[in-house]
Amino acid sequence: MTDFLLATAGVILFTVAVGLVRILGGPGDADRMMAAQLIGTGGIASLLLIAAATGARGVEDVALGLALLAAFASAAFVNSAAPAEDPDAADGR
Amino acid sequence: MSVLQALDIGLAFLIVAVAAWTIFARGAFAATVGYVVYGLLLSLVWIRLFAVDVALTEAAIGSGVTGILLIGAAARLRGGETAGDEKSLSGAARLLTAGLCILVALALAGVVLLLPDQGPSLAPQSMQNLAETGLGNPVTAVLIAYRSFDTMLEKVVLVLAVVGVWSLAADRYWGGAPGEARAERPEPTLAFLAQVLAPIGILVGVHIFWVGADEPGGAFQGGAILAAMWMIVMMARLTEAPQTNAFWLRLTLVAGPVVFLTAGVAGAIFAGGFFAYPPGFAKPIILFIETFMVLSIAVTLPMLVAGPPRREPRQ
Amino acid sequence: MSLVLDLFGIVAIGAGVFFFLAGTVGLLRFPDALSRLHALTKADNLGLGLVVLGLLPRGDSLLAALKLVAVWALVQLAGATAAQLVGRAVRRKGSAA
Amino acid sequence: MTSATLAGLVGAALVGLGLYGLVANPQPLRKILAFNLMGSGVFLVFGIVARKAAAAGLQADPVPQAMVITGIVVAFAASALAVALVLRLFEDAGQVTLNPEARTKLPDDGADAG
Numbered sequence: 001m002t003d004f005l006l007a008t009a010g011v012i013l014f015t016v017a018v019g020l021v022r023i024l025g026g027p028g029d030a031d032r033m034m035a036a037q038l039i040g041t042g043g044i045a046s047l048l049l050i051a052a053a054t055g056a057r058g059v060e061d062v063a064l065g066l067a068l069l070a071a072f073a074s075a076a077f078v079n080s081a082a083p084a085e086d087p088d089a090a091d092g093r
Numbered sequence: 094m095s096v097l098q099a100l101d102i103g104l105a106f107l108i109v110a111v112a113a114w115t116i117f118a119r120g121a122f123a124a125t126v127g128y129v130v131y132g133l134l135l136s137l138v139w140i141r142l143f144a145v146d147v148a149l150t151e152a153a154i155g156s157g158v159t160g161i162l163l164i165g166a167a168a169r170l171r172g173g174e175t176a177g178d179e180k181s182l183s184g185a186a187r188l189l190t191a192g193l194c195i196l197v198a199l200a201l202a203g204v205v206l207l208l209p210d211q212g213p214s215l216a217p218q219s220m221q222n223l224a225e226t227g228l229g230n231p232v233t234a235v236l237i238a239y240r241s242f243d244t245m246l247e248k249v250v251l252v253l254a255v256v257g258v259w260s261l262a263a264d265r266y267w268g269g270a271p272g273e274a275r276a277e278r279p280e281p282t283l284a285f286l287a288q289v290l291a292p293i294g295i296l297v298g299v300h301i302f303w304v305g306a307d308e309p310g311g312a313f314q315g316g317a318i319l320a321a322m323w324m325i326v327m328m329a330r331l332t333e334a335p336q337t338n339a340f341w342l343r344l345t346l347v348a349g350p351v352v353f354l355t356a357g358v359a360g361a362i363f364a365g366g367f368f369a370y371p372p373g374f375a376k377p378i379i380l381f382i383e384t385f386m387v388l389s390i391a392v393t394l395p396m397l398v399a400g401p402p403r404r405e406p407r408q
Numbered sequence: 409m410s411l412v413l414d415l416f417g418i419v420a421i422g423a424g425v426f427f428f429l430a431g432t433v434g435l436l437r438f439p440d441a442l443s444r445l446h447a448l449t450k451a452d453n454l455g456l457g458l459v460v461l462g463l464l465p466r467g468d469s470l471l472a473a474l475k476l477v478a479v480w481a482l483v484q485l486a487g488a489t490a491a492q493l494v495g496r497a498v499r500r501k502g503s504a505a
Numbered sequence: 506m507t508s509a510t511l512a513g514l515v516g517a518a519l520v521g522l523g524l525y526g527l528v529a530n531p532q533p534l535r536k537i538l539a540f541n542l543m544g545s546g547v548f549l550v551f552g553i554v555a556r557k558a559a560a561a562g563l564q565a566d567p568v569p570q571a572m573v574i575t576g577i578v579v580a581f582a583a584s585a586l587a588v589a590l591v592l593r594l595f596e597d598a599g600q601v602t603l604n605p606e607a608r609t610k611l612p613d614d615g616a617d618a619g
Binding site for chain 2: 007014043061064
């Protein structure tokens with residue numbers, strides 16, 4: 001069972017790594033954010049699987065922290081993409 | 094080769110590949126997204142090293158808060174990239190640099206391979222004295238008890254960084270709020286996310302701080318998660334960034350180091366040594382210090398990300 | 409009993425892996441940003457959900473199990489809002505973004 | 506090869522990569538990224554010391570772990586200060602590059618020529 005958990009963690013990690021090709025290729029920043037989102041979810045899944053297999057303590061909290069912050073990159077992307085189009089924002093008022 | 098080894102090797106290749114992408118990518122934004130992914134993979138590596146406290150810090154600060162900082166900066170710097178940048182070094186200089194960097198990496202790799210299996214370690218001592226601190230998590234004990242002076246100075250570094258960031262403000266903005274005033278309506282989705290996430294996140298942050306006495310977690314990790322929650326609320330424009338001349342803000346920023354230092358001086362007077370905690374009272378004192386540290390961290394990190402004041406102070 | 413639980417775990421986690429694969433294939437193969445987004449959210453929802461489901465019986469305490477479910481719920485929330493945010497950004501800038 | 510040694514080798518590779526980016530890339534933001542890569546490489550090398558010295562019934566030595574945690578926080582503070590400096594430079598000069606040749610090519614260069 002341990003080997004199965006580790007193997008699935010590896011397969012998921014490999015799968016999301018293929019998703020990295022999207023980051024490399026683009027074509028746009030939105031695709032890059034999507035790939036980052038997928039890797040975030042896959043990373044959390046393999047984190048939980050690895051923890052279950054190796055018996056590291058307290059890993060649920062790490063997964064909880066990652067899950068809480070999963071949307072932050074996308075939020076920062078949208079938030080800072082918006083004012084660039086707004087000419088009023090440039091001079092601070 | 095066991096499955097675990099295969100997984101380790103795969104993870105190692107993946108993380109080096111992502112790191113190489115953040116260095117060699119053409120666009121700054123693409124590189125920054127790569128760095129956020131890299132932070133996530135790095136916390137996986139720390140889990141593999143059984144350093145769960147570090148993994149938690151890396152997840153909260155390395156990947157989460159740094160991600161907001163860098164992605165925000167990359168988006169604002171768009172258009173600031175200049176065309177001739179790729180040719181700033183000649184081919185020969187590039188090769189020479191690469192060669193020297195490979196040499197440095199190889200030397201370090203050699204050191205890693207030559208490390209003795211049983212190096213000198215303070216682990217036994219730290220475990221022997223753990224009972225006296227009343228804590229169950231040795232990492233927290235090192236941070237707040239055995240090496241408390243380091244941790245106190247680190248808090249001072251954070252305050253100095255805030256002072257440095259604020260000092261970049263134009264004179265007329267001194268004391269004002271950071272960030273642009275935005276005319277547009279807040280994104281409704283972002284507001285929804287912030288409204289749902291913030292209460293849960295505050296709960297998780299306090300939980301991680303509280304269990305940090307005995308389990309992986311602690312003031313830094315809990316404080317960083319609380320900080321992230323304040324950031325998302327500000328990003329969604331549910332609340333304005335505070336004026337940097339607000340008394341409560343400045344008080345909270347310095348509360349952590351001040352309480353820490355006071356406890357250290359009190360130790361010198363009452364317990365016979367700078368940063369000594371009187372026996373029997375160690376755990377309450379440590380938790381007291383940590384509470385103020387959590388507050389300070391939760392306020393310091395968002396202020397660092399928000400940047401210098403960019404609005405004139407309201408009177 | 410433990411055999412049944414193991415079997416349950418293998419089936420659920422295996423199915424979860426399948427959805428991660430499907431999400432990645434969609435991300436790579438679909439022609440435009442919005443349908444790629446659609447593929448991505450499926451992986452988020454079902455992939456992680458099934459992995460968590462498979463791991464639930466292995467938890468040693470109720471709190472640990474609750475945390476696992478909370479992780480899944482939070483990723484749901486993050487995935488849904490991030491998809492909405494990115495999708496809106498894509499539409500605002502046209503298909504080039 | 507143990508997973509600790511492997512992580513140490515990854516750390517060594519990260520230091521090399523980060524150093525290269527720090528030297529070769531003229532954009533300040535990319536230099537900040539590279540510097541952070543280098544830093545986390547150093548943390549990893551230190552982290553394997555923690556894993557190797559694991560004794561007293563622990564999975565990892567707490568002393569290096571605590572120092573790495575301190576290091577991550579300080580590295581973040583330094584990055585935030587550096588980012589604030591870069592953004593301020595961008596506001597004043599309209600561009601950010603440390604490459605003098607690329608800079609003179611722009612028409613609006615008068616402001617930061619000194």
